[in-house]
Structure formats: structure tokens, C-alpha cells
Amino acid sequence: MSGLDLDRLVAIDVHVHAHRPVDDHPAGDEAVLKGMAEYFRTEHTDGYTVPEIAAYYRERNMAAVVFTVDSGGKDPVPSNEEVARLAAEHADVLVPFVSVDPARGPDGVKTLRRLVAEHPVRGVKFHPGSQAFYPNDPIAYPLYEVIAEHGLIALFHTGHTGVGAGTPGGGGIRLKYGNPMYVDDVAVDFPGMKIILAHPSFPWQDEALSVALHKPDVYIDLSGWSPKYFPPQLVQYANTLLKHKVLFGTDFPMITPERWLSDLDKIGIREEVKPLLLKENAARLLGLP
Structure with a gap:
């Protein structure tokens, strides 16, 4: 299933965005990218193509879960x-995830089935804020059925978001959709389906830890x-009760692995937990050999 050599890898980054297609067309919604770069205080405003991401992570002996985001009724750029x-x-x-906006309805379900049939997809990325849906909305359940049927992973953005931050009306993004407690219903209704709550879930961190x-x-x-x-x-739960369920992720290119790992050394994560957090938990979750 995978060409990854786990012995060679020092880490697996489970949250990496591809923002630019390889055909020299502009990145998806450059104004949003510029705003996010300002929010994250980074100069990476142009985005990366998938081959550029591969080269970046290969140079660092890391692997990455990579995806685009489908939202707002427009086809994602780059495409799934x-x-x-x-x-x-x-x-x-690289490990590919895809993204399908639940608002696409039956056509979205057909699209997901085709993507899974044609490519080695390991999961599906949802951004409830950008896609304007609660994760427990029945509109998304046909997509979850496909995910569960194929043993894929559902990755949900949770909590605050840099998308639209600081722009008038937050760019139309409603933060309420990011409460991870809505994902609890999904976990109940699809037992056995693997789910990732993306990001520290401010202002609902305790809800995420509970779920x-x-x-x-x-x-x-x-x-x-x-x-x-x-x-x-x-930090407390990552060191103890959830040490087998926390995953290294950056949100690259908005945060680089170097910046993330440098700051990790400052927060008191136990040495015996770091291998789990950086690689072993993700390898097990992704079903890597």
C-alpha cells in the first residue's frame, strides 16, 4: 500500500496543504493565502505544488499526509x-487524502467513490467552517458511509481557524462549526471509523480531549x-492518557516542521512520548507497514 520506509523517517506530518497546481496556474484563492500568511507570520504566501512538498519532506527524512480543500462550490485548486x-x-x-464538500450531495458521493477506486487514498479532509456544515449534519453521512466502507480516515478541522481571520466578517467563516463535540456524534454513528480532530481545538480544547x-x-x-x-x-494529556492518540502535524506551509519541532522541545513533552507523537501513532493509524 505504501512506499514509505518507516525506518528512514524521523516523523510523519499528518496535516499538509497543497495550494498550487503544477500547471503554473495561480494557487487557489491567493487573497486567502495572503491573509493566512499574515495570520501565521510566515512568508510562504505562494503555496507549494505536490512535487515541491515531496522534495521538501524528502530532504528532511519526513513523510506527509497531503490534501487540498473542497469548499464554497468551486472545484478545489489543485484538484483532488x-x-x-x-x-x-x-x-x-507522501500519503494522499482527498476533500469533498458535503454540499455537493450525491455528486460528491460519486466523486469520492471514484477517487477511492482510482487512487491510493487514505482519508478525507473536511473543513466544517469553510464548508459551512456541522459534522453531525445528515448531509455529510453518505460521505462517511463511503469512508467507513473503505476503512479510510475522516479528518476534521476543529476550533479556531486562520482562514478569514482579521478580514471583514471573518471572510464569511462561522467558527461555531468547529466545535469538536459535533464530531462525537459521528464517532457514535460510525463506530470503527478512524477520525482525526485537527488542531488544538481552541476555544473547545477540553471538548476535544474528552471526545x-x-x-x-x-x-x-x-x-x-x-x-x-x-x-x-x-500537553498534560499528550504526555499521559492520550499519548497513543496525538499526532505530529504542522499545517505546512503556514507552519514549517523546523519551527514546530523547535517549539516542541520547549513545552515538556516526555522523551518517551516523542517517538509516539512524531511517527509511531501516525504509522499505526495510517496502516503503514
């Missing part, structure tokens, strides 16, 4: 097909925030 196809060409370092602690197939990725900003209870 491009991300999945090119990730397969770089299977030594992950209570539901055996719910994990937390630590992307989108520098570790130095992690709330104390997240």
Missing part, C-alpha cells in the same frame, strides 16, 4: 485528482499552532 495522482508518484514520502479520551477511534493532530501556544491540559 492532481493531489492523489502526484502523491502516488512520490509514495516514498478523544472517550471514543477509541478519535485522534488529535497538533497542527496549526506552534507548540509553545498549546494549552496546559493538552
Whole structure:
């Protein structure tokens, strides 16, 4: 299933965005990218193509879960097909996820089934804020049925978001959709389906910890925030009760692995937990050999 050499890898980043297609067209919604770069205080405003992401992570002996985001009624840029196809060409370092907006309805379900049939897809990325839906809305359940049927992973953005931050009306993004407690219903209704709650879930960190602690197939990725900003209870649970369910993630290119790992050393994560957090938990969740 995978060309990854786990012995060679020092880490698996489970949250990496492909923002630019390979055909020299502009990145998807450059204004949003510029705003996010300002929010994250980074100069990476142009985005990366999938081959550029592969080269970046290969140079660092890391692997990455890579995806685009389908939202707002427009086809994602780059497309799901491009991300999945090119990730397969770089299977030594990349694991492809796809993204389907639940608002696409039956056509979205058909699209997901086709993507899964044609490409080595390992999961599906949802951004409830950008896609304007509660994760427990029945509109999304036909997609979850496909995910569960094929043993894939459902990755949900949770908590605050840099998308639209600081723009008038937050760019139309409603933060309420990011409460991880709505994902608890999904975990109940689809037992056995693997779920990742993406990001420290500010302002609902305790809700995310509770859901992950209570539901055996719910994990937390630590992307989108520098570790130095992690709330104390997240560090506490990552070190103890949830040490097998926390995952290294950056939100690259908005946060680089170097910045993330440098700050990780400052927050008191136990040495015996770091191998789990950085690689072993993700390898097990992704079903890597």
C-alpha cells in the first residue's frame, strides 16, 4: 500500500496543504493565502505544488499526509485528482487524502467513490467552517458511509481557524462549526471509523480531549499552532492518557516542521512520548507497514 520506509523517517506530518497546481496556474484563492500568511507570520504566501512538498519532506527524512480543500462550490485548486495522482508518484514520502464538500450531495458521493477506486487514498479532509456544515449534519453521512466502507480516515478541522481571520466578517467563516463535540456524534454513528480532530481545538480544547479520551477511534493532530501556544491540559494529556492518540502535524506551509519541532522541545513533552507523537501513532493509524 505504501512506499514509505518507516525506518528512514524521523516523523510523519499528518496535516499538509497543497495550494498550487503544477500547471503554473495561480494557487487557489491567493487573497486567502495572503491573509493566512499574515495570520501565521510566515512568508510562504505562494503555496507549494505536490512535487515541491515531496522534495521538501524528502530532504528532511519526513513523510506527509497531503490534501487540498473542497469548499464554497468551486472545484478545489489543485484538484483532488492532481493531489492523489502526484502523491502516488512520490509514495516514498507522501500519503494522499482527498476533500469533498458535503454540499455537493450525491455528486460528491460519486466523486469520492471514484477517487477511492482510482487512487491510493487514505482519508478525507473536511473543513466544517469553510464548508459551512456541522459534522453531525445528515448531509455529510453518505460521505462517511463511503469512508467507513473503505476503512479510510475522516479528518476534521476543529476550533479556531486562520482562514478569514482579521478580514471583514471573518471572510464569511462561522467558527461555531468547529466545535469538536459535533464530531462525537459521528464517532457514535460510525463506530470503527478512524477520525482525526485537527488542531488544538481552541476555544473547545477540553471538548476535544474528552471526545478523544472517550471514543477509541478519535485522534488529535497538533497542527496549526506552534507548540509553545498549546494549552496546559493538552500537553498534560499528550504526555499521559492520550499519548497513543496525538499526532505530529504542522499545517505546512503556514507552519514549517523546523519551527514546530523547535517549539516542541520547549513545552515538556516526555522523551518517551516523542517517538509516539512524531511517527509511531501516525504509522499505526495510517496502516503503514
